[in-house]
Amino acid sequence: MAVKVHIKTLNKEVLTQTLQSGGCGECVTSCQSACKTSCTVSNQSCLKK
Amino acid sequence: MAYDFSLLHSFTINDTYIVMDINSGIVHSLSKEAWDFFKAWEKADGDAREAVTELAEVYDSEELKGIHQEMEVLKQEGMLFSYDEALDKYELPEETVVKALCLHVAHDCNLRCTYCFAGTGNFGSERGLMSLETGKQALEFLFKACGPRKHIEIDYFGGEPLLNFEVVQELVHYGKARAATLGKELKQTLTTNAILLDREKIDFLINEDVYMILSIDGRPNVHNRMRPFSGNKESYPLVHKAIKDYVNQQEGDTYFVRGTYTHHNLDFSEDVKYLIDQGFTQLSLEPVVAAPNEDYALKEEDLQLLGEQYEKLAEMLFEYHCRSKNVTYFHYNITLDKGPCLPKRLTGCGAGHEYLAVSPKGDLYPCHQFMGQEEFKIGNLTQGISNLTIGKGFRKAHVLNKEKCRDCWARFLCSGGCHANAHNFNGNIFEPYRIGCEIQKKRLECAIYLQVKKWEYNSLENIK
Ligand code: SF4
Numbered sequence: 158m159a160v161k162v163h164i165k166t167l168n169k170e171v172l173t174q175t176l177q178s179g180g181c182g183e184c185v186t187s188c189q190s191a192c193k194t195s196c197t198v199s200n201q202s203c204l205k206k
Numbered sequence: 207m208a209y210d211f212s213l214l215h216s217f218t219i220n221d222t223y224i225v226m227d228i229n230s231g232i233v234h235s236l237s238k239e240a241w242d243f244f245k246a247w248e249k250a251d252g253d254a255r256e257a258v259t260e261l262a263e264v265y266d267s268e269e270l271k272g273i274h275q276e277m278e279v280l281k282q283e284g285m286l287f288s289y290d291e292a293l294d295k296y297e298l299p300e301e302t303v304v305k306a307l308c309l310h311v312a313h314d315c316n317l318r319c320t321y322c323f324a325g326t327g328n329f330g331s332e333r334g335l336m337s338l339e340t341g342k343q344a345l346e347f348l349f350k351a352c353g354p355r356k357h358i359e360i361d362y363f364g365g366e367p368l369l370n371f372e373v374v375q376e377l378v379h380y381g382k383a384r385a386a387t388l389g390k391e392l393k394q395t396l397t398t399n400a401i402l403l404d405r406e407k408i409d410f411l412i413n414e415d416v417y418m419i420l421s422i423d424g425r426p427n428v429h430n431r432m433r434p435f436s437g438n439k440e441s442y443p444l445v446h447k448a449i450k451d452y453v454n455q456q457e458g459d460t461y462f463v464r465g466t467y468t469h470h471n472l473d474f475s476e477d478v479k480y481l482i483d484q485g486f487t488q489l490s491l492e493p494v495v496a497a498p499n500e501d502y503a504l505k506e507e508d509l510q511l512l513g514e515q516y517e518k519l520a521e522m523l524f525e526y527h528c529r530s531k532n533v534t535y536f537h538y539n540i541t542l543d544k545g546p547c548l549p550k551r552l553t554g555c556g557a558g559h560e561y562l563a564v565s566p567k568g569d570l571y572p573c574h575q576f577m578g579q580e581e582f583k584i585g586n587l588t589q590g591i592s593n594l595t596i597g598k599g600f601r602k603a604h605v606l607n608k609e610k611c612r613d614c615w616a617r618f619l620c621s622g623g624c625h626a627n628a629h630n631f632n633g634n635i636f637e638p639y640r641i642g643c644e645i646q647k648k649r650l651e652c653a654i655y656l657q658v659k660k661w662e663y664n665s666l667e668n669i670k
């Protein structure tokens with residue numbers, strides 16, 4: 158019988174580690190107001206990766 | 207404390223059980239047993255034995271202990287209950303460079319949208335168009351102010367920028383040529399209501415790689431109600447045709463179709479569906495932001511219904527995914543891996559320091575929403591930024607410095623909301639706009655839920 162998987166982890170990249178490595182600023186700006194493209198910041202991708 | 211459950215956010219949508227580790231951004235999808243254990247464990251303040259006893263009649267104790275072990279391993283690996291002291295001490299660097307400009311090339315508009323924050327395009331002052339000379343000066347300002355940054359952006363905005371199309375054309379050419387000489391990657395975007403978007407303009411914008419933000423609100427009656435011509439004449443037929451022509455002609459997803467929903471169409475998932483049925487596959491619908499006394503403003507009591515709509519939308523998008531129909535709904539396109547770094551998440555929109563708006567006459571403001579408000583004017587193109595305090599203040603207003611955001615589970619996904627909304631509603635950029643927060647949080651839960659569903663679906667497909 159297959160062992161039931163109880164916890165599935167979707168992503169592996171630990172955000173706090175990017176405090177030191179990040180901040181190059183090459184990513185696009187992200188206005189959150191209704192009249193613009195209104196990006197939530199988290200839906201952008203990082204240009205370095 | 208060994209187990210601080212405030213470091214986690216747990217929620218369920220339609221039999222999917224999700225726990226997110228807030229600081230690491232790691233998302234876990236739990237089985238029902240694991241969820242029940244997790245909840246009992248939380249209730250018992252981290253006492254696993256008590257949680258197992260509590261559930262002894264429902265589940266096999268050995269299985270529960272196994273689940274507990276799995277969670278302990280995740281904790282050790284920094285993926286549950288994670289905490290990094292660096293967060294307590296972290297300060298964003300004070301110095302930044304301007305990397306994006308919003309050019310108000312026309313303070314005038316050919317529509318009379320009810321909810322327009324620009325007061326029918328003129329931002330409360332006289333109507334006017336930006337001259338070519340001012341536009342070029344703005345571009346040169348950006349090329350200089352961006353320093354070593356390679357990727358920079360210009361948004362042609364208004365009012366309605368196509369009312370000043372000749373200047374836009376010249377500026378697009380000028381920007382491209384100068385960027386090539388200087389070795390910069392310049393992204394040019396145009397935000398339009400599409401009324402004047404004819405064949406000739408479409409050809410130009412596509413050939414010159416200008417990204418398009420196209421405004422349409424959804425079903426014809428919904429759109430016409432809020433976005434009429436003067437005299438309350440309907441604009442839908444023209445807008446719909448122009449956007450359709452553009453979308454059919456472009457290749458490679460160079461656009462976003464965007465709209466605004468209000469209290470009058472709380473069933474906005476129908477509008478999303480309608481727009482997708484029109485062949486628009488890159489889209490977003492945004493909640494209106496309006497003074498509470500307006501009849502179209504969103505109200506506290508709408509939140510329940512809106513939450514249900516976001517869930518419905520997530521199910522709909524999942525269904526498209528299963529049918530291999532490629533639809534991108536902006537807010538659900540959340541990047542769990544390879545997303546932006548924490549400094550970026552703290553920077554948010556960058557208004558006032560990384561991103562500025564330029565008036566037709568060349569005055570500088572923190573962003574388009576502050577346009578024309580004298581107390582927020584930070585300089586002009588000739589003298590540069592003369593008031594540095596405003597930009598510094600905006601930069602300080604990040605999630606770790608705002609009381610409400612600091613304790614909010616969504617802080618690193620949301621980045622602290624819109625300063626303009628905070629200012630307009632609470633007179634303070636450190637105090638986010640509540641209804642906006644509630645919608646944001648629900649939307650983020652649904653976005654994570656959709657990612658989990660897609661991930662599980664894709665894993666199953668790979669096994670097949
Ligand atoms: S303050 Fe608001 S409107 Fe202005 S750039 Fe930031 S998110 Fe956009």
Ligand code: SF4
Binds near residue numbers: 617618620
């Ligand atoms: S949802 Fe509101 S409280 Fe939470 S991080 Fe965003 S702006 Fe701050």
